[in-house]
């Protein structure tokens with residue numbers, strides 16, 4: 001092969017990926033870099049944004065307990081949401097996988113159907129059911145006399161976790177489902193023939209093998225929940241803020257863009273660290289199952 | 292007395308009958324093969340013995356006790372699956388130990404038995420390997436050790452060697468037979484490989500479309516096939532259209548120009564089955580012309596155009612001159628080497 005052809009061959013992959021690469025750089029990397037830069041700029045009520053390099057915003061985010069509280073709440077909600085989806089989603093996927101033909105596709109549709117509906121609509125649904133005195137469920141329970149005051153849901157962390165778990169459930173179910181597809185179809189029979197009962201089979205044979213699926217689902221759910229905007233915005237409003245709604249507020253209500261940029265950047269960096277770190281841990285721990 | 296007995300067992304999936312009227316009694320220590328083409332119901336039958344499927348009709352008994360009433364986890368059978376179904380998150384030793392753990396065998400005895408089982412299948416030193424880091428043959432051995440370590444009353448093998456290459460398969464066949472002879476476990480092997488069935492088993496159950504075609508020793512099923520299906524399925528065979536003439540005395544069976552005194556019972560059109568290696572070239576007999584001849588080292592393979600259609604002949608390479616392509620020959624065989632069946636006229 002001539003040197004020219006070799007060179008052309010080496011360039012081909014670049015040429016082929018160029019459009020996607022340009023799009024990636026244009027709409028993701030450049031705005032991201034600008035956001036990071038923005039977080040070092042100054043801002044004043046009357047002077048607006050000043051393109052200087054200072055650490056004021058970062059200092060404020062790091063020292064003001066208000067921001068610490070927001071971030072702890074964000075991660076607390078994300079962790080609880082992840083736990084809830086894992087606890088409900090993994091058994092759900094397992095049961096679904098054991099169903100026969102027609103029922104399986106029916107219930108799969110029910111589980112994945114919500115993905116077709118906007119997050120806003122789904123969250124508003126929860127608000128309709130539990131929103132204060134007028135929420136349908138609250139009204140019903142109160143009229144029956146089971147409760148005297150409406151179940152607190154709106155503007156509570158519990159409400160946010162429940163609504164987020166509902167929104168995120170399909171990701172967990174799909175992830176565990178994918179892990180279940182990798183199981184040998186005879187594996188349960190094999191364990192049974194060796195004398196294992198149903199509980200032992202699930203605990204000793206199934207669980208260890210679908211754990212990677214649960215954990216990768218958990219990473220997806222965690223990062224989506226921690227950066228979720230629509231659900232916290234509707235359930236928590238401006239009373240119960242999380243990192244994403246906080247950044248939004250700084251940008252659009254206070255108009256302190258540099259501070260909002262610092263919050264957004266911190267959220268991104270924290271998430272990247274958590275996700276990459278746990279991914280590495282999982283892959284090391286489950287090397288045998290992943291191969 | 293029969294050790295394991297299947298009594299008119301049948302299995303239906305919806306309207307489809309997959310296994311029907313399956314009766315078999317297996318002696319203690321016997322090695323039985325279920326042999327048949329894909330989809331004939333071998334796995335289904337094995338799974339009914341294992342308890343993963345319930346028979347629609349019929350009974351399965353082990354030492355006289357009804358096996359279908361016992362939960363699969365309590366049957367104490369050893370099973371090797373076609374896909375091995377090893378536990379990928381456990382090491383070889385943990386895989387083998389699992390059945391013993393379920394039986395609450397004390398830890399020290401467990402370790403000893405696991406070691407012995409792995410050594411028996413030639414895997415000493417592989418205790419801490421995970422299945423995905425083992426070759427197909429090694430995984431197969433782990434699966435065998437895992438099934439045998441619980442001292443099963445019956446060992447069920449579902450095409451255990453079909454994923455191995457030809458050479459390894461042959462080695463494993465020999466090994467499997469030796470192990471089975473040594474420990475004397477009653478064994479049922481499912482296979483669609485006739486050589487495997489013949490070289491391993493005491494008796495072969497030839498199946499077709501959910502029914503038993505023949506039960507017999509390898510020699511019996513090969514030499515005296517009970518049906519056209521069996522003779523076609525077990526090795527090559529020549530089927531010649533022939534006729535029995537009872538108007539002459541003594542009655543004659545005639546296949547083209549080859550004839551012999553007719554066997555008792557049959558009359559009219561018949562089919563004569565004869566193995567290629569039992570046909571010789573002679574001065575009189577079925578007229579034929581050699582179409583191709585192929586040298587295969589220890590034997591010659593001839594394809595001939597005969598009076599009764601295509602004929603295949605295998606001759607030992609004994610150093611003597613053999614007929615050449617295009618040569619006219621006469622095919623003869625000993626009457627006791629053929630089997631004769633009635634033939635319906637189309």
Ligand SMILES: Nc1ncnc2c1ncn2[C@@H]1O[C@H](COP(=O)(O)OP(=O)(O)OP(=O)(O)O)[C@@H](O)[C@H]1O
Pocket residue numbers: 304307309327328329330331332333334335336483
């Ligand atoms: N769960 C099931 N539902 C419906 N039909 C089934 C089911 N399991 C098996 N069958 C049918 O039963 C027939 C026999 O299947 P079986 O698996 O016993 O065949 P086999 O002899 O083991 O074939 P192979 O050599 O390909 O493994 C097939 O026609 C198959 O389609």
Ligand SMILES: [Mg+2]
Pocket residue numbers: 333334335
């Ligand atoms: Mg099969």
